[in-house]
Amino acid sequence: MARWACSVCDYEYVEEAGDPATGIPPGTLFEDLPDDWRCPRCSAGKEAFVRASEEEEMNEEDYP
Numbered sequence: 001m002a003r004w005a006c007s008v009c010d011y012e013y014v015e016e017a018g019d020p021a022t023g024i025p026p027g028t029l030f031e032d033l034p035d036d037w038r039c040p041r042c043s044a045g046k047e048a049f050v051r052a053s054e055e056e057e058m059n060e061e062d063y064p
Helices: 052-062
Strands: 003-006 012-014 049-051
Touching: 003 052, 049 052
Parallel strands: none
Antiparallel strands: 003 012, 003 049
C-alpha cells in the first residue's frame, strides 16, 4: 500500500490506515477516495497530493 503526501501542508494519507475521521476505512486506495475528499489538515483537494515514493525520487534527481 502507498503513502500520499499533501504538497501544501505535508499531511500524509496512508492507504493502510485510511482516514477514519472522515469515514474512509483502512485499506482504501488513494484513487478510490471520493472526488470531493479533502486533506483533513489544510482542505486541499486530491490534486495537491503526490505519491510519497515519487516525491522522494524527484528530490533525489534534483540533488545529485
